[in-house]
Amino acid sequence: EFKNAEGNPLPVIVQKAGGGYLYATTDLAAMRYRSQALQADRVLYFVDQRQALHFQMAFEVARRAGFVHDGMQLEHMGFGTMNGADGRPFKTRDGGTVKLVDLLDEAEQRAYNLVKEKNPDLDEAELRQIARAVGISAVKYADLSKHRTSDYRFNFELMLSFEGNTAPYLLYAYTRVASVFRKLGKGIDETDGPIQLEAEQELALAARLAQFGETLNNVGEKGEPHLLCSYLYDLAGLFSSFYEHCPILAAETEQQKQSRLRLAALTGKTLKQGLQLLGLEPLERM
Known part of the structure; x- marks a missing residue:
């Protein structure tokens, strides 16, 4: 049910053709661990709200793959960004992000x-x-x-x-x-x-x-x-x-x-x- 801009099916890639792994790989592994080892009932992900689609898709894969138990709640708690006083992304004078x-x-x-x-x-x-x-x-x-x-x-x-x-x-x-x-x-x-x-x-x-x-x-x-x-x-x-x-x-x-x-x-x-x-x-x- 997830589509890209052209209306074609949008996949969740767990392992790339070359053998590499992506964020979805570790997120799915973590969900399985939190369900099976920690037996968590509710997991909240406080991550930038621009990652909303990623989490929707990863959550759906975890459920269909049986990585999480039926009663486990998976919730993405998206948040905004911190900007400087001028309203632009928070940077130092030389253009690097502030530590x-x-x-x-x-x-x-x-x-x-x-x-x-x-x-x-x-x-x-x-x-x-x-x-x-x-x-x-x-x-x-x-x-x-x-x-x-x-x-x-x-x-x-x-x-x-x-x-x-x-x-x-x-x-x-x-x-x-x-x-x-x-x-x-x-x-x-x-x-x-x-x-x-x-x-x-x-x-x-x-x-x-x-x-x-x-x-x-x-x-x-x-x-x-x-x-x-x-x-x-x-x-x-x-x-x-x-x-x-x-x-x-x-x-x-x-x-x-x-x-x-x-x-x-x-x-x-x-x-x-x-x-x-x-x-x-x-x-x-x-």
Whole structure:
């Protein structure tokens, strides 16, 4: 059922006439191994979306050849390309592609300069540790926060911004929660008492927190990490509004204080788990 541009049957070549092998060969071998040895129920291929036809054909051959068992799901999760700030394919000045290690080193150095400017009193070791976490998280988040099928423009200034849907913004949101408990001299797990939702900011924050499990299920089902990024960005914004309008440590009553502490703790735990699921490193302070 697969045709080329002329309408003729399009074959899957497993071995060339000269004896050579192709991508389809190793992909089919891997599918058979994942089915028979690993007994996988679901296999997700995160590969450039321009390879969609290749995977459609390879999956069909694997099924017809009996290389995979009937219940095994084979899914191609195609993604777009990273382009420079000018919208063209991401290149260095000499025309070669940028190495990942150079990209991460540059991000870390820029983050170091940014953090040092904001916190000149931090000692060098802590500055470097924060800069590494922020820089690498910024690169990861810039990639994961876009819909995976979309091409996007790579821009250091935007990805390292403390405003908008960026890693530094989310990391900072978690440090705000951590700072509340640091001032209190308690751990984030040392809260008790019921949560009482009164102010509209408390209600909005609690409602979004309740959607965390549903969000994770959607990410897993669709293979779209940007859904978790959007959720965490919303959550950070709702916590910011709650933090500004609902005094925690200066609450009117002890009962209200404990309730708001529990809400803040739950936000902190959710942010931390979400960031870690994305491969980001939460920080206690920035």
